[in-house]
Amino acid sequence: MSEKQDELTVSLWRGGKSGSYQIYRVPRRENQTVLDVVTFVQRHLDPTLAYRFACRVGMCGSCAMTVNGRPRWTCRTHVSKVAKGGRLQIGPLENLPVIKDLAADMRPFFEKWQRAKGAFKPSRTRQEAIAQIRPDTPARMAADAAIECINCGICYAACDTVRWDAAYLGPAALNRAWTLFNDERDAGNAERLSAVAASGGCHACHSHQSCQEHCPQSLNPTASIAALKRRTAAAYLRGRIAR
Amino acid sequence: MNVRLYVWQRATAALMVPLVAAHVALIFYVMGRGLTAADILGRTRGSLLWACFYGVFVTALSIHASIGVRNIVCEWSPMNEKNAGRLAILFGLFLFLLGMRAVAAVILP
Numbered sequence: 081m082s083e084k085q086d087e088l089t090v091s092l093w094r095g096g097k098s099g100s101y102q103i104y105r106v107p108r109r110e111n112q113t114v115l116d117v118v119t120f121v122q123r124h125l126d127p128t129l130a131y132r133f134a135c136r137v138g139m140c141g142s143c144a145m146t147v148n149g150r151p152r153w154t155c156r157t158h159v160s161k162v163a164k165g166g167r168l169q170i171g172p173l174e175n176l177p178v179i180k181d182l183a184a185d186m187r188p189f190f191e192k193w194q195r196a197k198g199a200f201k202p203s204r205t206r207q208e209a210i211a212q213i214r215p216d217t218p219a220r221m222a223a224d225a226a227i228e229c230i231n232c233g234i235c236y237a238a239c240d241t242v243r244w245d246a247a248y249l250g251p252a253a254l255n256r257a258w259t260l261f262n263d264e265r266d267a268g269n270a271e272r273l274s275a276v277a278a279s280g281g282c283h284a285c286h287s288h289q290s291c292q293e294h295c296p297q298s299l300n301p302t303a304s305i306a307a308l309k310r311r312t313a314a315a316y317l318r319g320r321i322a323r
Numbered sequence: 324m325n326v327r328l329y330v331w332q333r334a335t336a337a338l339m340v341p342l343v344a345a346h347v348a349l350i351f352y353v354m355g356r357g358l359t360a361a362d363i364l365g366r367t368r369g370s371l372l373w374a375c376f377y378g379v380f381v382t383a384l385s386i387h388a389s390i391g392v393r394n395i396v397c398e399w400s401p402m403n404e405k406n407a408g409r410l411a412i413l414f415g416l417f418l419f420l421l422g423m424r425a426v427a428a429v430i431l432p
Contacts, residue, residue: 241398
């Protein structure tokens with residue numbers, strides 16, 4: 081791999097809720113990702129830098145950060161795509177508490193996942209035959225269209241409604257609820273519908289579509305939420321959700 | 324916003340679509356014909372039709388707007404949902420009384 085001689089000017093958030101950006105000089109390389117830049121700083125310039133990553137190949141969803149003002153998965157974001165004028169500003173994900181430096185506290189994100197009844201509730205026991213799922217039914221296709229979420233939290237960080245309303249479940253949790261709603265093996269839809277129809281649920285969404293715009297997996301949580309709005313409204317009018 | 328408020332807000336919005344269209348058409352008609360206040364009152368006073376039309380309009384508008392104001396207050400102020408709901412009810416009642424007063428002024432003989 082050939083190396084360029086120039087440098088990147090990288091501002092990294094240091095501290096917790098209160099802190100400041102500090103500037104580092106990082107060598108610029110071919111095919112360098114933003115995660116490579118952060119790792120270089122931690123390994124060569126400042127070992128006290130805290131950040132989070134695992135797989136480095138866009139599967140685990142743990143390395144999301146705010147890069148030049150936009151939430152991104154840093155392991156799959158090339159520096160050449162985002163570093164205008166050789167400058168990068170990298171901070172923790174927004175809408176979440178900061179643990180330290182670039183590591184955001186993901187607990188609120190996953191707690192809301194649970195509040196939205198995002199856990200699979202089986203309808204069969206292990207003694208029963210495995211359900212045969214046809215891939216071409218409308219429900220299965222709706223589930224498949226939304227199922228590749230890697231829980232990176234980028235949609236949550238990009239969402240204006242999350243920013244304004246601390247109780248809002250957020251795009252990822254509601255998108256997960258929609259996939260389970262369409263899973264014919266799941267038996268938890270009654271309580272799931274009630275959970276997403278309550279205050280802070282799907283009806284709080286303003287359809288700004290920031291989640292769709294920023295999702296690294298090109299999912300469309302806004303569409304999932306809109307579908308949940310329709311299903312919950314219908315269930316409410318039929319008396320299947322407490323009035 | 325929960326599903327109950329969502330359904331009410333969407334239902335009142337759907338109800339207001341034809342009412343707003345008719346209201347705007349009415350304004351164009353009145354302006355185009357150059358009707359005076361006396362001409363208008365002559366047609367509306369004692370009219371059950373206009374009383375129903377604008378009575379429904381004011382009621383739907385008061386419900387729709389108060390739910391919207393509740394959402395704005397919840398998102399843009401530190402007020403909790405309970406107090407935002409109370410404020411929204413007061414705002415809705417204010418709009419309803421204001422609107423019904425205007426309806427009464429043009430309908431009652």
